[in-house]
Amino acid sequence: MAVELRLFERIESGKSLFAVERISLMYNALTSVLIFILYPEMDHPGTMLLERLGIVLLTFLLIGLHQSFPCRMTAFVRMVVQISLLAYWYPDTYEFNRIFSNLDHVFAAAEQAVFHCQPAVEFSEHCPSEWFSEPFNMGYFFYYPMMLIVTVWYFVFRFKWFEKICFVLVVSFFIYYLFYIFVPVAGPQFYFPVIGMDNVSSGIFPPIGDYFNHHAFLLPGPGYEHGFFYNLVEASQQVGERPTAAFPSSHVAISTIVMIMAWRVSHKLAYCLLPFYLLLCCATVYIQAHYLIDSIVGFVSSFFVYVLATKMYNRWFASRAFVTK
Template sequence: MKQIIALLTPLWCVIIVYQAATCTLISLFEPSYLYHLDFLIPRVIIMVYLAFRLTTKSAFFLKLNALADAVLAYLLLGFFYTETAFLNTLVFSKIDPDLAGIDQWLFGHQPAIRFSEVYGNSLFSELMFFGYFSYYLMPLIALVVIPAWPAGRRINKPAQFNRFVFLLISAYFTYYLLFILFPAAGPQYYYEPPFNQISALGPMAYLVKFVQQVGEAPTGAFPSSHVGITFILLYLLFALNKKLFWIYIPFSILLLFSTVYIKAHYVVDVLAGLLSAPIVLSLNLFIYKKLNFHPNPAVHGTNHSRS
């Protein structure tokens, strides 16, 4: 029992709560999906991993279990993201016509179409695709690099790293819930061909298109988690590792514009991502303080750095 209690870090609490929420939603509206492989695979991986965590006596793993938890949680996000494409069809209708209408009202045209038409040269296109691809790498690099940063710059207290991981991963799950409440496919799925696509003019474009073919789905447009997560990450890094913060700034700026350029988002999605980021962060800070109940500082940590 003590091992199970020790396992219930704030990170695993929020993962379990998200699973309970999505399982309840599916049970109510489409129970047959509970037996679908896309639903079962990530949950089985979680159960096998937690069973290993409970039984292993490996000193090496026990030393790195917080990092292992963080990396596994991040890698599983892809499953839960694509799952929202199914979940956001259960309750509400897609709001893409409304989002495209707001963009039209604001600009008199569709920026997700005009942007790539006006700036269509191959160099600028590659720069935009490079900025978009950085979204997949920045959080993972931060999760792995921060604990191993050279002396004087690394996070020395487990509490700081645990808090950083929780606020980052829980932000993803918060946005996934928002995708269910505000279902939107995005310009690349809403516009009619050929306006829903942008030609690949270089290796970065082909790389992004390959990633999209593997893991993209008609979901997650509003609000933009690309923008929201990136600015939450920057906010956390400013307190924890300013060097990495400054390294990420140019990539984040490119990402901001690239989401519209490659037709992943409407401009209103980007604005909603910017506005939602501090709200999502504040909500998860509140949840973290409530969940950080464990009496052993080595498990959760009791020293909270300011962010």
């Protein structure tokens, strides 16, 4: 009963738009302008603009719902919807960068120069068994559950910070998504099958131009093919993965930001999530979703992105946070 009362506790935010909604609408508008600029070269720009209009209408529909029932639960729905829309905005980056020349040959060559091999290939080849494959795939699959757990934890135990962490999380994604739009890197799982493993073994990484503008097929990844988590990752990738967003690794970057958030609210929570976080970071290379340099840069950049997103919230929105009644 106590939890139910808290869910429907009245709140006042002092604004019609939450911080996360404002930044989402800004990203929506920015990418809409980009669609108009690149309209002749894009695959289905009209549909993309209609989808963006639908997202705007959904946002204001939820605002109306919350204004009719201004409580924690409707605030939670508004926030979670914006976070869930990230699943739309991620493959959306491919619709932009597919028209540019692919840069995987640059990053694969840099990987070879730094490590004198391709760690993504070596890792999976030296550790093919179920005892490596399943834990790593479990960690990779835990990416979104980690975000959900930390978000719900703040909602239940630190509600006054709930809007802030949702904003920081979504802004962090958008910063990386904007980068991905203009830096088209698909990652080993897409690039290596195109150039052939003989070239990879020989350290030859030819440019492929706009190949991924017309080809987005993803071959099964390495690992134990009969594993439960292996098949979960494969199924999710076949549905939502695109040849985009490899550099830097948003999986490593965002999960690092989520770990920072977890540590700030509960050290016990952070310790519980730590094994999944470490497995996830390793999995990005093991399943060949990323070059090792993608993951390293993802980790390093996450701290700068977290600070930037936090400063944005503190400067623009902190004075209008939730007030419970």
